[in-house]
Amino acid sequence: MSAYKSEFLNILAERGFIHQVSEPEALDARAKDGTLTAYIGFDCTAASLHVGSLLPIMMLYWLQQTGHRPIALMGGGTTRVGDPSGKDESRRILTDEMIEQNLVGIRAIFSKFLKFEGAGGNAIMANNADWLNTLNYIDFLRDVGRHFSVNRMLSFDSVKMRLERQQELSFLEFNYMVLQAYDFVELHKRYDCALQMGGSDQWGNIVNGIDLGRRMANAHLFALTAPLITTSSGAKMGKTAAGAVWLNANMVSPYDYWQYWRNTEDGDVARFLKLFTVLPLAEIARLAALQGAELNEAKKVLATEATALVHGRQAADAAAETARKTFEEGALAESLPTVEVARAELDKGLGVLVAFAEKTGLVSSNGDARRQIKAGGLKVNDATVTDEKMTLTPKELTPEGVIKLSLGRKKHVLLKPI
């Protein structure tokens, strides 16, 4: 299907990563003949990246796998300003220390996907704070600003839409694309970076960088964007009621991460296998051909493979096994998420409400626990709780020495006395 000559673009195309490419033939030739250096920018507004960032990470992964050099650019500088695009709530001002902390967490994730310099690879982690923080406004205007045509900037969709809808567009926001364009040129100078990738919403910003590169450095740069990924039912990726699906194990356990993928909608399985696992396409085609309930097998593979990428093979297999015991055997898997309680509390009787709301956090409050009991949603050792005054005592301990608390049929936590 793909007409590309380079392995890199072929893989991206076959797996569904490509939305738009600038000068595909020229980029293709470049990727075929030599080592291509490409980057993607990431905000560091949180201590971890979430599933929504996985797509760009995978693009960098394939870039490196096909013999090229990826740059993960941390937005240490741009985060200080705060990306204003999420307009509703004024964003928290992050201190430099927090940004630095977040960087550490995010860096850990990248090391799972990319081999960095000093660790046997050629991937680079850059931080735009290194050049943005020290910018001098006047110098910047003279060196960079003069290359930007406001007339042209106004013609970009992102800007045009705002103007047409007569929504406010702050000067700060207007400048964001300038800073991003500058990043691209800076990376070109420093690392001979020739390609910027990103989500489809980044197209305009990336193209700006290409133009700036040509004007400032006579550079020939490229853009490649990925489609916006939503689930079949139209929801954005990576959000659940419990919050974002983070990639760091201490924020979302491998088991929960596995569950997230296991619950993929039917219509998304094939697409997600291609995007979020590194299985061969032939294998994916076989899995995607499964029909009806058989598709569950494909979902398990998806869950395990996706989890293995982020948390390692061992954790992925463990999560799969825990799920198998819990859901397929109805047995008690000891590796379910566990919460410890003091033995004394159990001895004198622990109220179900407290156990669910305060100990496990399965529900958000006592009131919520009551509501769930009324709706038949809470279970103790697989028996539906009918009395909100029920107390948990050592009698409830299973032979394994734990008490299994469940919310609905999917969420389980073990209570363990210590």
Added chain:
RNA sequence: GGGAGAGUGUCCCGAGCGGCAAAGGGGGCGGACUGUAAAUCCGCUGGCUAUGCCUUCGUAGGUUCGAGUCCUACCUCUCCCA
């Protein structure tokens, strides 16, 4: 600078004669049905030491037995004029 309007349940959108824990959606959660899916149907969707108490309608005051609702000031946003 002048004029007009708006900010509601901390997920979002949105009604709200002075008696309001506050209509209705969306989303989410739970139940039924299934395949740990989707669709569909049903229930729930401020907190608590709970027949009551506490906190919520931009912020701070005021009027009133009682204020989301009226008054004053302030903040923020939008629109129109200059």
